[in-house]
Amino acid sequence: MAMWIQAQQLQGEALHQMQALYGQHFPIEVRHYLAQWIESQLWDSVELDNPAEEAKAKRLLDNLVAELQRKAQLQGGEDGFLLKIKLGHYASQLKSTYDRCPLELVRCIKHILHSEQRLVQEATNVSVGGAMDTLSQRHQQINQAFEELRLATQETENELRKLQHSQEYFIIQYQENLRIQAQLSSLSSLPPAERTQRETTLQSKRATVEAWLTREASTLQKYRLDLSEQHQKTLGLLRKQQTLILDEELIQWKRRQQLAGNGGPHEGGLDVLQSWCEKLADLIWQNRQQIRRCEHLTQQLPLPGPMEELLSKLNSDITDIISALVTSTFIIEKQPPQVLKTQTKFAATVRLLVGGKLNVHMNPPQVKAIIVSEQQAKALLKNESTHSESSGEILNNNCVMEYHQATGTLSAHFRNMSLKRIKRSDRRGAESVTEEKFTVLFESQFSVGGNELVFHVKTLSLPVVVIVHGSQDNNATATVLWDNAFAEPGRVPFIVPDKVLWPQLCEALDMKYKAEMHSGRGLSEDNLVFLAQKAFTSSSNNPEDYHNMTISWAQFNRESLPGRNFTFWQWFDGVVELMKKHLKPHWNDGAILGFVNKQQAQDMLMSKPNGTFLLRFSDSEIGGITIAWVAENPNKPGERLVWNLLPYTTKDFSIRSLADRISDLNHLLFLYPDRPKDEVFEMLTLVYGNAGVITVNVSGRFTTPNPEPSGGTPTFMDQTASPSVSHPNNFGVYPPMSDAMLDADGDFDLEDTMDVARHVEELLRRPMANQWSSQQS
Template sequence: MSQWESLLKLTGQFQDNLMGLYSEELLPVEVRQYLAAWIESQDWKLAARDQSLASVHFQNLLEHLDMQYSYFSMEQNILQTYNFRRFKHDMQSRYQEKPKNLAEQIRDILQQEKQILVESQEMEIQNGQVVQEPVETGKQYEIDQRVRKVKERIQSVDQEVKFLEEQQEMFDFRYQMFQRELQSGKLQDNYIKLKTQEVQVQLNELDRKRKDVLSQIRELLGLCETLHGFLLEELNDWLRRQKLACIGADANTCLKNLEGWMTKTAEVFFHLRRLLHLLSELSKQLTYENDPLKTEPQTLQYRLNEMLHSLLQISFVVDRQPIMLYPCRRALVLKTSTQFSVRARLLVNLNELKHNVKVSYKIDKNPPNIKGFRKFNLLGPVEKSLEDVQREGLLVDYKHLTLKEQKAGGGGKGGKGATDGALCVMEELHNITFTTNFDYEGVKLTLEAVTLPFVVISNLSQFTGAWSQTGTVSCSRGRKDLTFFSNPPAAPWSLLANALSWQFSCCTERGLNPDQLQMLEKKLCGSVSKEENAVTWVKFSKENMPRASFTFWVWFDAIVMLVTGHMKNIWKDGHVMGFVSRGIEDSLLKTMQQGTFLLRFSESMRDGGITCSWVDHQQDGSYSIRSVQPYTKRELSHIPLTEIIRNYQLLAEENIPENPLKYLYPNIPKDEAFGKYYEQRSELTLEYQKYLKRRLIIVSERNIDDSQSSIASGTPQHFAETPQYDPGTPMHDSDPFQNSLDMDLNNLIDGFKIEDLLMDHTSDPMFSGPQVESSELLHDSFNAYQ
């Protein structure tokens, strides 16, 4: 897809910005539309500096306008025929004498187009949308054109060198014949003078041809240097995308195009290297005073070798970062004694290199000077050959590597023997270096590819913390050293927000929207401002949140796992609002019709919880926002959230149980939103039946306070008068279902009617709603308990 085609898909303000670039005075948009492919294939940056190239581009533009004019005439498109005739006349009048001005205008317009594309993609990322990489961007098209151009030019130079070689052979033959004639002594002076002049003319022609060939090679090297710069930029973009993909971004990490460009460019470099060597040999066969082939090929060869070595160095990459095969398939977090895989790839895919290039590895080749830094043995096949895998490239794949810690005398890292000042296990970073000796056509070079920094854990309980570490490193700009956590920089919120959204996107196939990210920003940064907020490493992963006994990352990661394991379907459908503060919840629900509810995540539960809040309007015009006790993975593993919402009941004043949850915010009927996920009654298991028959619903009224979003303990603070019940007895312990059944049994024995029991959870912002028991099913609950 060309750059122009991508731009035409923009909407809103971005489309307006695009149209603002074009005017009749600069470049008409119709010319940009119909000549898009040709315009994007030309080097306008160079033309803006080179008067002769600008003139060539200008004449070519006029020819293309003539061709388009002829096409419209044949189609009898009178309007466009008139427009293009006028366009050509205007172009000639404006730029005939100043073609560089036109080149500058088009150069600037193309650059501004790219900037608009970048801004639109950044906006889509901020909105939590998946940005699909275009099949072929304008830059990719430009690289394609440049690769094609250098391939054509090297063929042309090759023909010129062959012609020069033939010309030199012919000159040498004639010169040797003339020398033999001179040695015979039979030639007249006039003939000798004439032949000498002929030889000098031929030598001058040979000298001119040599200089012309060298000039063409210098021009070709200039094109190669520009192409090399483009390839380096494209590789850096790929490395950035790979880095983001490791933390969940839906980024395009395909290397097919880059491998093709690098391979073709390397072929040009090696071809040109052979031609320069041939030119040096020609100078040894025949030389003369001021021979340009005596010294210049060596200079050009040095310049070419620098580019070739650089291209080969950057072409050796780790195309798949270290990742465990099980149980947690997230890149850059490895566990000792657990197998993991990693893969390196040579993007210069020459047939002669297959099976002839050996690759070895070493962990922590240059370990940092950090006190207590652990050392590991990397177990697996040390040396393997690069293999040409069909459709994947020239690669070496290590599928079953294992890390084993080298035990030190003072105790293991992270244990009691850890010394003061040393980094903890999850702040300690490691890497693997792959090395290969490249040897092809006289080019001998040691190539290295290094993995991104990864964390090594010894217990799966450390996984959540380790994943936050790798995510922080990946969010940072340019920091790849192993001492990152000795002095970690603050992460810009814009990058961190994208990473958090990607976590949801890669696990649940739906990212976070701006409102959800705004709530998280306020939670981490304390406010949402126009200025760039930054989050410190301590704030993100080490320091407990206010009024909580856990960190932000522990809480956030637990919610990701809760959604992934128990409500992925309704999250993908957009039915879970999730991250929403008390104040926002109140403002959203208070104007809604009776029974409107929303689903949001609990802020008070370390292992993740989800609660349901709804609006309850009173006859006097007042309202209250009520919530159920948050459900955790323990409850949701027994009953799906959709079944809880479906069967939730509240005891009305007439002792008639009813479901207060009627409309999912803003006004979607409950059954319409969740109906496709309801269980068939015939499919309910006995385990479901036991829980569904229980109708103990906790009642709580929340003190409405829009200015706070506190983290509460979740402990009940008030009960209705219940002579037979001791308020000190915990109702909410490790298993709320079992506790409620225990209370059912005790109250039955004491002759107490359970429907009179009320509870008020004012201390927890997540709890705020009436929850009562339907005594109609109490005997069934008792029987199930028995």
């Protein structure tokens, strides 16, 4: 209800815009009397483009009608009688209007609430610090420019009416002059005396009229020239305003939409853009009609001078302006997926921001979608190709634009498209199929002004990478991320720099990571230094050393990391997938350090008490996380070592959670730096659950392999802990390990041993009750 209280305090144009949101489709009285209930409903949770959401929308409609009926029944007394009847009528009206299309009610109310919020925010115009923020200043400048244009258009309208009245009077006087001349011509039949008298009077009258016509003709010509100059100035203001809205605001919206593909903030503000574009369309059309009326007046009364050329130029200019507006405001509201898998359903929505204002919906246009290659997109933008040749076949690729009266939007919702096949071009050099870019082209044709102007409009989607198998998704996502992050506005399709500064890539990676974690905890300065070390095979811990370094596309996702069979991006994306699917709560809680290498882990843990552990991402395996901890060397009393478990992966966590696995390892006591593990992981288990997995506390009893000779480097072992910090066993599960289990690097061989988690999995496959009984006996 707080929003409605603020909305009622709007004034001037903002109040007028707020009132214009309501009508028969949704009466303002319903908003007023159900304000609290309306604002408490989860309207944004309904996906308008998903037919499966219709049941949810129907429940909201039924609840709204029931709430209105309840409110009506509460009205009593003489004063409440009329309100009771009115609210009951509105309940029946809304039920009748939206019962067959409940999603339209949701669309209507979402539009109203978002518009009210925008109007209130614009009216407030003050940030927390008391200073007007940049966005509000820019919006205020645009609104002031619209007011100037409105006044200028009104002034030319007034001047045009004066010109029309003056010209009509001029024509009347001109006709009077012709009548006098006709009378003079007819005097020859009169007697001389009478003829002379009448001739003198008529000639005097004709002289007076002709003198007035001569003066008035000059005045009319001046009026016309002055009016054309005013129109030229107005057209200049319109062009400037249109450039600001289309070349700055709309381009920024498209840029935000592109960054949203990398996890940036969702691109809002489209309704604001539509309101501006509609105002532009209205003003442009008014000025065009005025210029057309000027042309008509000039044809009606030709006068010597340059008016025909001036009006022809004005008409051409205003047509160019409206053409640019219409073609630029045919946009993609909801982009198709940028990684597009063949034989998979996908959706997209296109919208004409000026469709409602120009009454395009009176003859609803059809939109067609086709997929084109990068080369075909270049040719289309250079106007080298007027025929839209396809590079594949999209099923269900035709859709009629629908007008939604409640929101005033004209859009086409492609809900069930599917890419049946794709035709690839010859690849260049080392380029793989997941580096090849396509785009979905949407095109349509419609007319405005009673077929006065016909427009053929086209718009290209963001680049898409076509894959045929899920295994290609990782590399395709890399292509999309690089393009979204580093594409320049107005580029030739789809050119991106081959190299970028490292901080630029850091910004893109941080945006992606935060979006996938759904939290404000992104990549810290230390995390980014770790990533720089991995990308550049560097050992520097100084962030400043990387600020001016550049990273190439090849370093990002074409060349494998030294000694590995995967690229930098493949490693990073593996981390993101692991965290997103299984470890998000632990990251957001700060339990996972992650971006720490073995040497750093050793340096950090050696200063901590035995049993202190940390979680770090595996260097050797994609999407792996390992546990490192410090403990006594059982073969050398007094010596301490840092140990590392073999990495856990998505496959492991789909069977058993991280919290359970850590709980099983009794030798792990404190999460780095000094947090008791039970406080951290038991709390997270309570909050997020264990997906029904049985928890069994198991500790390991291992013999420790012989350490390195005196003076050597401590052995880093990818298996479980030293007995010196183990708690007493509940039951023995693991046999002692021999040196034969170690590989050449001192790590455990994955093929010859099993980590604690896998032992627990084996244990869980056995009949628990029988095993427990046998051990008790």
